[in-house]
Amino acid sequence: MARSEQVFALYEKIKKSVVKDIESGKLKPDDKVHxxxxxxxxxxASRMTANRALKELTEEGRIVRVQGVGTFVARPKPGAALLEIKSIAKEIADWGGVHSSQILVLKQEKVKEEIAQKMNLNPGDAVFHSIIVHKDKGVGVQYSERFVNPKVAPHxxxxxxxxxxxxxxxxxxAPVQEAEHIIEAVNxxxxxxxxxxIKPDEPCMSLKRRTWSFDMVATYSIIISPGSRYKLVGKFIRG
Amino acid sequence: MARSEQVFALYEKIKKSVVKDIESGKLKPDDKVHxxxxxxxxxxASRMTANRALKELTEEGRIVRVQGVGTFVARPKPGAALLEIKSIAKEIADWGGVHSSQILVLKQEKVKEEIAQKMNLNPGDAVFHSIIVHKDKGVGVQYSERFVNPKVAPHxxxxxxxxxxxxxxxxxxAPVQEAEHIIEAVNxxxxxxxxxxIKPDEPCMSLKRRTWSFDMVATYSIIISPGSRYKLVGKFIRG
DNA sequence: CGATAGTAGTTGTCTATACAAGTATAGATA
DNA sequence: TATCTATACTTGTATAGACAACTACTATCG
Incomplete structure (x- = not known):
């Protein structure tokens, strides 16, 4: 059965176009939108149709409009309008606008007992291991460690x-189907x-994440520098 | 200077009118709206203006529209569907199996500037204030402070x-429609x-929560004792 | 130089109209 | 009876135009 061609309304097309420009980086935060x-x-289209598109994007928190001035790409605030659980990772990933990353580890290795358990692997099996420090203007803001099941992402x-x-x-x-987060305040x-x-004894936040893609597991663990709050906004879905 | 009379747009007036009918009980859930x-x-007004009013009320979850049939008052679903975000609070509430609670504060008071802002109230308005310590086997595990808009929960x-x-x-x-969480590691x-x-300098986790029930806000703030992890399990929603 | 007025461009609101698309109902038809 | 059809009503989308409100900038005036 051929998938039927989805018909999009015109204002949807305009929205998608703007969103695409934002996500592709063609439009950066604070840039002026048409x-x-x-x-x-x-x-x-008529102006009303463009108006509708931009109005909805405003409600979705992707742009900011100022009467008499123009429309601008919204700064990705932690806690813009994103989705449920997924946003924990996504927001933190976007958080602050990460400018550079320093790769400390990126290799295949044999999985140790402790991690193997969490990932449904046998000790000694191969895993991909990465440790990356994300920096914002040269200052480290995230320390993230990952173990990835090679079957999930061979490359x-x-x-x-x-x-x-x-x-x-x-x-x-890999389509993530289920996720588990553990949030913890740690030294x-x-x-x-x-x-x-970070100074010794300064409390910082740890977020550990396990995701399931079919039966395969990936773990993700980040430390977020202290003082930085993490805000999570979720809309309830009715029905 | 006298506060100038707020001028409302026409579509706002229509919205208010419908909302008033719903809240006064003149229109009950599933009733047909004009x-x-x-x-x-x-x-x-023109139909487009009425359309805008109803469209926004749909987004706010107060009415449901069915093409070709009509517009109906939405049923307030008190959190029946367990969604992601909500579970943060729920899990923490359930966490560890709370056996007893010690009520430190439970009274009505006048809201202070700082809280008033967050709750869309005017300083001096009445709020309900509670501070409760939840204990597990006699040991305090949660310190929770709440400010509740009396209109949300008069009793x-x-x-x-x-x-x-x-x-x-x-x-x-009160049916919660939207929630915002701020998670933070603090001393x-x-x-x-x-x-x-808790020993001094021991990092613990703070979770602040604001919930919206229609236009009314409640804030919730808890401190979770250190060492205790908070686990959050969520399923992704596709699409 | 500083203040003012004008102007161009932008978003916000609103109208009147049109057609598409979906639903329910009554009436006609097989 | 069962099915189709026409119709009336609803919401969804889109247009073209209008005016208001606001901002930033330029030119002018004192």
């Missing part, structure tokens, strides 16, 4: 994680303290 | 919170340290 008039002209090691974050890559490759290890420039 | 055409006639103060937790009670009374105040028997 005005209603211009969008209407581009899409051969994990070949990626250039300066260009795409592991989160983004894995989301592309972190000296090595991590160094990377994030 | 059609766009009829509302337009009543308010001497909040009359409850026996040894029998039912505030979370449970509020879920029964908490001495008073709270005492209740939870």
């Amino acid at each position: 005005s209603e008039t211009k969008l209407a002209r581009i899409f051969n 994990y090691l070949d990626q250039d994680f300066n260009k795409i974050t592991p989160s983004e890559y894995l989301l592309q490759v 972190c290890k000296r090595q991590i303290q160094k990377h994030l420039k | 059609s766009e055409t009829k509302l337009a006639r009543i308010f001497n 909040y103060l009359d409850q026996d919170f040894n029998k039912i937790t505030p979370s449970e009670y509020l879920l029964q009374v 908490c105040k001495r008073q709270i340290q005492k209740h939870l028997k």
Whole structure:
């Protein structure tokens, strides 16, 4: 059975176009978005239709509109309007606008007992292991460690994680079906303290994540520098 | 200077009118709301204006629209569907099996500036305030502070919170539509340290929660004793 | 130089109209 | 009776135009 061609309303097309420009990086936060008039002209639509598209994007928190001035790409605040659980990882990934990442570890290794249990593997099986420090303007803000089941993402090691974050890559490759998060306040290890420039005894937040893609598990563990709150906004779904 | 009379847009007036009918009980769940055409006639507006009003009320979850049939008052579903975000609070409430609670504060008071802002109230308005320590086998594990808009739960103060937790009670009374969580690692105040028997400099986790029930806000803030992890399991929603 | 007025461009609201798409009902038809 | 059809009503989308409110900028005036 051929999948029927989805018909999108015109205002949906305009929305998608703007969102695409934002997500592709063509439009960056605070950049000016085309005005209603211009969008209407581009899409051969009326201004009201462009207005509807932009109004909805405003409600979704992707753009900000100022009367008399224009429309601008919203800064990705932690806690913009994203989705449920997924946003924990996504928001933190986006958080603050990560400019660079320092790859400390990226290799295949034999999985140790403790991790093997969590991942439904046998000790000694191969896993991909990565440790990455995400930096914002040179300052470390996230220390993330991952163990990935090779079956989930066979080409994990070949990626250039300066260009795409592991989160983004894995989301592309493997459909996440279920996730478990453990949030914890901790005093972190000296090595991590160094990377994030945390003082001893300064409380920081740890987020551990296990995701299931079919029967395969990936684990993800990040330490977030202290003082930085993490805000999570979720809309309830009715019905 | 006298506060200038707020000028409301026409679509806002229509929205208010419908909301008023719902809240006054004139319109009950599943009742049919006037059609766009009829509302337009009543308010001497165009159908597009009535359409906007109803569309926004749909997004706010107050009405349900069915093409070709009509518009109906939405049934307030008191959190029956267990969704992701909500479970944060629920899990924490259930966490560890709380055996007893110690009520430190449970009274009506005048809201202070800081809280008023968060709750869309004016300073000096009445709020219900409660501070409760939840104990597991005599040991404090949670320190929770709440500010509740009296309009949300007029009988909040009359409850026996040894029998039912505030979370449970509020879920029964008011349908939560939207929630915002802020998770943070903190060093908490001495008073709270005492209740939870935390050593100074021991990192603990703070969870602040704001929930919206229509336009009314309740805030909820808990401190969770250190070492205790909080586990959150969520299923992804596809699409 | 500083203040003012004008102007162009933008978003916000609103109208009147049109057609598409979906549903329910009554009436006609096989 | 069962099925189809026409119709009336509803919501969904889209247009073209209008005016209001606001901002940023330029030119002018004192």
